[in-house]
Every structure is written in structure tokens, then in C-alpha cells.
Amino acid sequence: MYVDAHIHLYADEFDMDREEVLKDAYRNDVELILSVSEDYETSIKNLDILRIYRPRYKIYLGLGIHPYTAIYNPDDLTKTVELISQYHDTIIAIGEVGLDKKYPDAMKYWDRQVEAFEKMIQLSIEYFKPLNIHSRRAAKDVLSLLRKYDVKLAYFHWYTDDEETLKEIVEEGYYVGFTPALLTSKRIQRYTEIVPLTQVFTESDGPVRYYGPLKNSRGEPKHIPLIVNKLAELYEVEVEEAIIVIRENFKRLFRLQYG
């Protein structure tokens, strides 16, 4: 059983065939799927998706304010905080949340980003829900906020920052996600020399598109086995072992019980 620890199932690109995407995931043994949200509207849509598909598929939810939302739509913060409080028993993560230094107005509205992320960190602690984190060009800043609040449960999705910060992330016991970018990027492949397999997650970040062998298709959970095959090669373990370790990682961080 494979893990997709970060996907945007609410995305419009999945509106036409969401059920097919989930069926394809299952046909490829990708059965643990964590769908994250980025603002109030997508949080609501994800809750609807959970109601519709949860009986048949092992979908789990993260609700949160993405740094993009914090910058461009700051009014969403208050009502999303209320929504998380209301549904804290339904979700398993706070996400997608974090900090970003690449968006055009990222620095202009840095204070907004920090305010939203700190609020998300507080909810994570209050409800004992791991953070599903976006940290583009801001991993150092994310790390210092996690330390400030003594956060224990955190997952850096699709990490792309420097190796020194990655070492510190690993030392803190946080988890790190690999997308299909692992298949083509030597820089990302080198991260596997820093992150022990026991702190690794796999994720599609669907519907995000990738270069390389997947360049003509939408990012989907069915691609996860390709990532695991590459991880098995890089970590020099059997594919079956990589599958088991990553599944146990998911279970450990998100405290799930399943068959």
C-alpha cells in the first residue's frame, strides 16, 4: 500500500474525473491519500469530497491557509481558523501552510504570511495535528518558527531548499516529501543522502505537472510507485521494504489505525 501525502483533490482539474483518479490510485495500490487545502473555499470543497468519497476510499484531509492565500487573500484567515476548530476531529493535518519567498509580493506581505503560519502552528499544537508545510525558499524561516513554538509534528512537502537546512530539519525529527521531481532532478536525488528513509514521504502534489517521463500528464496518485522505485534504488533497499517503511512513517506521524 502506497502513500500520497500531499495532493490537491479539490482542484478544478479533477472536477471531470475525480472518481477515476481515485480508482486509478487504488488500481496502483496507492491507498493512503492526504488531500490538503489552501484557503476557506478549498477547505469547504475538500470537506465535501471527504463526505462523498470517504466511505469507499482512504482519503484524509488537511485544512489550512497556504502562504499564497495569506498574501493575496488575507481575509480568509479568520474564517478558516473557525472551520479548523469546527472540524478538528475530521482532519488529520493542518495544511497546506507555511512560508514562501518566491511569489512577487512575498516580501511585501511577509508579516501576513508569518501571522497566518503562526496561527496555523497554534492550531496544530492545540489539536495535536501535524503540519503539512510549504517552504519554498523559506525553509530556514519555517524552521525557526517551528523551533520557536517547539513543534514536534511537521512534514516538509516537496522540499527544494538548501542541504544545510535540510540537515537541521532531519535532526528535529521532521518528515520530508518527495514528488516525481525526484525522477529527473539530481539535486533532489542528493537529498536522499541526508534524509533517512524513516523520515520520507511520497506525494504527487497533484494536479501539478512534472518534467521528464510524466511531462504529458497531470500529477496523480497513480504515479507514486515510480517515486518509490527510485527511492528504493537510491536507498539501496528492496521496493517492498521502501513501501512498508513509508507507510509506517505515515501511520507514525498521523497516528492512523488501519488494516
Ligand SMILES: [Zn+2]
Ligand atoms: Zn501543494
